[in-house]
Amino acid sequence: MPRTSGWVRGLSSWIWAQRTKILVVVLLLTLVAPQPVHGQLLGIDLAVIVTAIGGINTAITNVIGSGLQAISGALNAVNGLLTAIQSYFQNTIYPQVAIDRARGVVGAVQGIYNSIRSLANLNVASATLANPRQLEAVLLSRSAGSIGQVTGSFTRVYQAVPPATDAPAPMRDLIDMTDATAQAALKKSIAIDDAADRLMDASDQLAAEMAAAAPGTAPMVEAQAAAMLVKAHALTQSAMAEMFRIRAIDMANTGASLKFNANHASDTRRDFTNMFKK
DSSP states (O other): HHHHHHHHHHHEEEEEHHHHHHHHHHHHHHHSSSOOOOTTTTTTTTTHHHHHHHHHHHHHHIIIHHHHHHHHHHHHHHHHHHHHHHHHIIISSSSSHHHHHHHHHHHHHHHHHHHHHHHOOOOOOOSSSSSHHHHHHTTSSOOGGGGGGGHHHHHHHHHHOOOOSSHHHHHHHHHHHHHHHHHHHHHHHHHHHHHHHHHHHHHHHHHHHHHHHTTTTTHHHHHHHHHHHHHHHHHHHHHHHHHHHHHHHHHHHHHHHHHHHHHHHHHHHHHHHHHOOO
């Protein structure tokens, strides 16, 4: 222990004696030694960043936030209006119960259409002989493509216009006109049957569309149905015109028969007068 104390006193005396040199060395080391460098992250002033972020947050809250709140309020108002409109359409204009009831009615009417179609397609053929059966098959074919077969089948059943050696010209004209009118009416009946089948097909399709149509598309289907109804009326008018023609030719035949009788009576009187003169 006494030795250690003596050593410390000796070192302190040496440092005190060399104090000037030691101070110079420390000063030089201080000037030459590199200064400590902070990393990039550590060199950033976090307080400044926090302050800037706080300013941005304040700006968003005060400037943009109020605008977003106004927009949100407007959107909520619009959403409420749309909900009210949708409720009005669903509960007042297009209530689901009424739509389902209408679709049920469409299905019931479709059943009536099907029964009418079955009645229209009943087999009413009644001819038993070969030529009449052939003509009847053509007339009941319900196909406009069979119209070209009417003339041949008609002639085989009702005979052709007699030649000039077998009947006078007025009589042949009357026969020819009567046959022409009859054939025209038969051809028209085939065309009307074909058109009626097509209208029935169209009505079936429209009925199916009406059963599945959304309320917004129903008016378009109704417009198509109205157009089809107009065509059906036009077809009815065409059939009625053909009936008028048949009635007109029947009346013309009656008038022609009276004229033939009058001419025959006139010829008979003339023959009797000439006979008595002799």
